Amino acid sequence: DAKTTQPTSMDCAEGRAANLPCNHSTISGNEYVYWYRQIHSQGPQYIIHGLKNNETNEMASLIITEDRKSSTLILPHATLRDTAVYYCIVWAGNTPLVFGKGTRLSVIA
Amino acid sequence: NAGVTQTPKFRVLKTGQSMTLLCAQDMNHEYMYWYRQDPGMGLRLIHYSVGEGTTAKGEVPDGYNVSRLKKQNFLLGLESAAPSQTSVYFCASTWDIWNTIYFGEGSWLTVV
Numbered sequence: 099d100a101k102t103t104q105p106t107s108m109d110c111a112e113g114r115a116a117n118l119p120c121n122h123s124t125i126s127g128n129e130y131v132y133w134y135r136q137i138h139s140q141g142p143q144y145i146i147h148g149l150k151n152n153e154t155n156e157m158a159s160l161i162i163t164e165d166r167k168s169s170t171l172i173l174p175h176a177t178l179r180d181t182a183v184y185y186c187i188v189w190a191g192n193t194p195l196v197f198g199k200g201t202r203l204s205v206i207a
Numbered sequence: 208n209a210g211v212t213q214t215p216k217f218r219v220l221k222t223g224q225s226m227t228l229l230c231a232q233d234m235n236h237e238y239m240y241w242y243r244q245d246p247g248m249g250l251r252l253i254h255y256s257v258g259e260g261t262t263a264k265g266e267v268p269d270g271y272n273v274s275r276l277k278k279q280n281f282l283l284g285l286e287s288a289a290p291s292q293t294s295v296y297f298c299a300s301t302w303d304i305w306n307t308i309y310f311g312e313g314s315w316l317t318v319v
Contacts, residue, residue, distance in 0.1 A: 134308075139295075139313065140310075140312060140313070141211075141297050141299070141310025141311055141312055141313055142250065142297075142299075142308075142310050143310070144307040144308065144309075185249065194240055194252050194255050194265060195240075195252075195308060196252065196266070197242075197249040197250040197251075198249050199248065199249045200249060
């Protein structure tokens, strides 16, 4: 059963911030929120993860609501190369990573 | 540093034939995984291994076997290929369950 809900697809203008939402209302206290992306025909690539605090790295920012029931991945300045399927995963680490269908982000010039 | 390497990248099989996909990693990772991805779908876990000599079933293990005789290699076998096994296969590995998972570039398998 899917533990996360993501929109099927989103568009974003090049140079603008891309905000990808994820609902995980049944998340447990020991589960992290992970984001991976898959560029066409390639293997998935790790982006970022967090438990309850907001996180930022060179690729993106992760904003987790205080109740941890939802989160948003932010790509601050989307480029055409960010066009990909983005997977939001909640994971406690005691089982292998399970991927849902993700959000297909199209960055438009 | 090659990372995670999958062999072969492309293969066409006839129904009933057998074959083995090889996944090799040079990062000394303990954990290794095999996923399949059908068109328009997410990744589904076939089998995984938590260390040399160990294997475990994932979400869709039927029709596949695996072996982890050496830490750096994880083999996925199809004993009698079926058209339903036409898919893209991804191998992945990580140091432990709390670390980033690294994926290979995929192996495209067509069963006719």
